Amino acid sequence: MPAYDGHMALNITGAVNPELLDLPWSTPLETWPDDTLAALPRGISRHVVRFVRFNGRVLAVKETVGPIAHREFDMLKELGRMGAPCVTPFAVVDGRVDADGNELAAALVTEHLQFSLPYRALFSQALRSDTLDRLTDALAVLLVRLHLLGFYWGDVSLSNALFRRDAEAFSAYLVDAETGDLHTHLTPGQRAYDIDLARTNIIGEMFDLQAAEELDDAVDPLELGDRIEERYKELWSTLTGKETFKDNIRYHVAERVKALNELGFDVAELDMTQTGDGRELSIRPKVVDAGHHSRRLLRLTGLDVQENQARRLLNDLDEFRAVFSPDEDESFVAHEWLARVFEPTVRAVPREFRRKLEPAQVFHEVLDHRWFLAEKRSDVTMPEAVASYVKNVLPNRPDEQAVLGQAIGAEGDAETGTETRAIQAWQLPRSSPRITTGTIDTGTSTEKR
Numbered sequence: 001m002p003a004y005d006g007h008m009a010l011n012i013t014g015a016v017n018p019e020l021l022d023l024p025w026s027t028p029l030e031t032w033p034d035d036t037l038a039a040l041p042r043g044i045s046r047h048v049v050r051f052v053r054f055n056g057r058v059l060a061v062k063e064t065v066g067p068i069a070h071r072e073f074d075m076l077k078e079l080g081r082m083g084a085p086c087v088t089p090f091a092v093v094d095g096r097v098d099a100d101g102n103e104l105a106a107a108l109v110t111e112h113l114q115f116s117l118p119y120r121a122l123f124s125q126a127l128r129s130d131t132l133d134r135l136t137d138a139l140a141v142l143l144v145r146l147h148l149l150g151f152y153w154g155d156v157s158l159s160n161a162l163f164r165r166d167a168e169a170f171s172a173y174l175v176d177a178e179t180g181d182l183h184t185h186l187t188p189g190q191r192a193y194d195i196d197l198a199r200t201n202i203i204g205e206m207f208d209l210q211a212a213e214e215l216d217d218a219v220d221p222l223e224l225g226d227r228i229e230e231r232y233k234e235l236w237s238t239l240t241g242k243e244t245f246k247d248n249i250r251y252h253v254a255e256r257v258k259a260l261n262e263l264g265f266d267v268a269e270l271d272m273t274q275t276g277d278g279r280e281l282s283i284r285p286k287v288v289d290a291g292h293h294s295r296r297l298l299r300l301t302g303l304d305v306q307e308n309q310a311r312r313l314l315n316d317l318d319e320f321r322a323v324f325s326p327d328e329d330e331s332f333v334a335h336e337w338l339a340r341v342f343e344p345t346v347r348a349v350p351r352e353f354r355r356k357l358e359p360a361q362v363f364h365e366v367l368d369h370r371w372f373l374a375e376k377r378s379d380v381t382m383p384e385a386v387a388s389y390v391k392n393v394l395p396n397r398p399d400e401q402a403v404l405g406q407a408i409g410a411e412g413d414a415e416t417g418t419e420t421r422a423i424q425a426w427q428l429p430r431s432s433p434r435i436t437t438g439t440i441d442t443g444t445s446t447e448k449r
Contacts, residue, residue, distance in 0.1 A: 014073060014091035015109070025096050028104060029063045038112075048105075050263055051112060051203055058112040060367055066094040066106035068178060073108060075177045082149050083289070085142060086174035087113050087162070113173055115358045116162040120209070129218045134170050135163060136202065140231035142172035143198060144239065145290050152190050154179030157201035165357070165363045166306035175302060180338060199225040239265060242284040249281050256283060264307045266292045300334035304341070305360040312364045316341070341382060348386045353394050362394075 012020055026034055029048045038051040038058045047094065048063045064072075069092045085156040087110045094106035119135050139161055144152060153160075155173070160176040174180075183190070206221030215221075244253045256268050269286035293310040297303050297317075305313065320341060322332040345366055346359040357365070370385035 009095040011095040011225040012091055012093050012353060013070065020091060020093070021401060023052065025093060026098055028292070029061060029107065030047045045086055060087070060110045060112050062108045063105035064108055064178070068096065069106045069108040069198065072178050075172050075180055075182070076110065078182060079149070079151065079174065080179065084146060084149055084151065084174065085171065086177065087111060112341070113162050116173060119158040129216055132219055133227065136228045137231050138163060139198065140228050140235060142174065142193060143232055144235050146174065147191055147194070147236070148239070148288060150183045152183060152186055152193050154181065154197070156194050156198035163305060165361050167308035167312045185414050195229050198228050202228055207293040210275055216385050227342045231429045232391055235263070238263065238290050239285060241281055244282040246280050248348045253283055260285065260288065261292045264311070265290055266295070271285050301338045303360065309360040309364055313360065314368065316367060345382060345386055347384070349390060349394065353390065357397065365389065
């Protein structure tokens, strides 16, 4: 299959990488050779989409119309700058022609989101009702976050998002911004139209799964469609709703902020309005930013993980501090916890199982497994929980890294090229202090079991 032959008026916008020219742009994407592609599960798309191995990473290539590709590229860049959960644009390639001089579609190239999957690939068997509920909830959170930024999606569906495991829940990411548009603020009508589209599309997706016998019999497509509308309205009201109080104003303000923090949002500003007679005060969150727990964990430990994973890790960190160093500064204790608990735990996973899950998710599941073991014996240590989890649970988990875009099909060490410290924890040197109780001894080549 020929690569760029020097005769096409090929135009690459975005990535400054001449090796992009080595890809076979003079052939239609659907005919690209297997040795170029990464065998990742694809969601449903109106366009031809392929995953491509490129310099130890995986890129998603979508064929579309040139102006639309450039517009979506710019939109994804702007959303990323604003902190929206979305894929990262890499390049736009247009001016493509085949060997006979026939024009080919332009291509939008994005970075594949590590440790993410389309919803239909999350399970090899029928999607269960509780799983779909969590996916729908994640999509509702994504839609609210985008609407708070002023982004009108225009094509909300499970198929147009990617999902990452986030402790016991999922986090959703925008993967298709082709129909989207940015505004200073969205009108109620724009938000309502997005919600209605979400409901309609999800119901349609569930009926498709039902027809293919891939949907659990307990799932009602209409109820699932209603669920995203209910969850969206509930969350939007909590984040933006106006409340009026007559007394104990400071307490109510603090409680409102605390409630929003528990949902994973920080409140940068509050709009407070006092009545003319001074008897009542109305408050409304003015600027709400997602990622409260993940930002706190990143500040304390350098671990960059999902919001619910961060919440779980922070709970364990706070318990560690209460038991071992209640009077110490939390930043100091955080580094102690990182060295004595988190790092030894994730390093205890044998190399052959490190393709299963990202480290933060493994740590969360070990904590769950320890709780399960503690039902039978209350003094279960973390090393014992890790050993039991690795022996009895982890081998049965699907090999997720094989479909999550990390050095897919590449030879050599597949642990390179990761993007967060949480993922790099697999590679950390064995230099943590030797601990004999409740943590893992990392001073030698064998861990305390």
